[in-house]
């Protein structure tokens with residue numbers, strides 16, 4: 475995660491959520507009223523922030539709960555600390571009882587992506603209810619890959635690939651060899667796996683809240699969004715966030731693509747939801763997706779231009795030396811000593827490949843993306859990462 479330029483043009487849906495994000499606090503639950511396409515009617519959908527270790531918008535993660543006629547859907551159960559599962563379930567049950575429902579009435583648990591802040595509480599929630607467990611088919615493939623050790627990762631941190639000095643990546647290579655399914659992933663197999671474009675109703679699911687699956691790779695390889703155009707709601711999870719920009723290429727397994735390119739494609743693709751109310755994974759519900767997509771594209775392309783300037787000067791430079799020439803929020807020396815080093819190097823290599831990529835008609839990649847997002851040369855300023 476990294477810091478964008480200030481003064482975002484999005485409009486927060488509920489002031490208390492916005493204020494809480496500024497003060498690293500967890501706001502109370504908010505009932506959602508859909509965007510313009512929904513005519514602004516109140517829905518049975520609540521955003522229930524769950525406290526997690528983090529600051530700013532990352533002080534909580536949004537669990538979205540739909541109180542349907544025939545059951546209850548929970549999208550991203552959220553975070554729970556070790557041995558805090560009982561507390562989590564009690565608080566969720568209290569939330570539901572205040573609205574005339576009970577924990578046992580939860581029928582669907584949907585997970586947008588395999589990150590601990592979104593998925594950890596799924597295990598206890600599935601154990602405590604008879605809910606079906608629903609995931610994106612593409613994201614679940616990364617879980618299977620971490621199970622079999624069959625990682626298809628062009629950005630795996632091998633020292634020879636990154637040109638790192640001897641010893642620097644020893645720890646991470648060891649870690650890769652011992653890779654297993656992380657403990658925060660439910661042991662249970664999903665009951666339903668959604669593919670891009672699937673209507674939830676076609677799987678016999680309640681699609682009141684998330685009617686249709688929209689797969690948006692980039693943050694993770696199979697990141698899942700849900701949209702209900704009639705209700706005017708786009709559930710974006712970590713595809714796009716207020717205040718900060720989502721990290722890219724953070725899957726627990728990879729599916730072979732370049733996450734930065736995939737992220738830009740996803741960012742362009744969700745333009746069809748520009749008029750809807752956005753429920754992100756953190757921060758605050760907002761409208762103004764068009765503006766936020768643009769700000770996010772500026773951030774990604776600003777970084778790409780920084781990488782490009784180094785490559786113009788030395789096209790053969792190693793990933794390691796390329797990274798040393800870039801702006802990092804804790805400085806290059808700081809990054810070298812930090813646990814974020816591997817992710818920083820991976821990202822550098824993804825950006826390098828974006829810069830070197832060309833369209834089938836030979837058009838320069840960065841100019842093409844600027845055109846797609848309607849950006850001018852003003853975006854070509856360095857942006858610090860990490």
Ligand SMILES: [Zn+2]
Pocket residue numbers: 587589693712
């Ligand atoms: Zn995430």
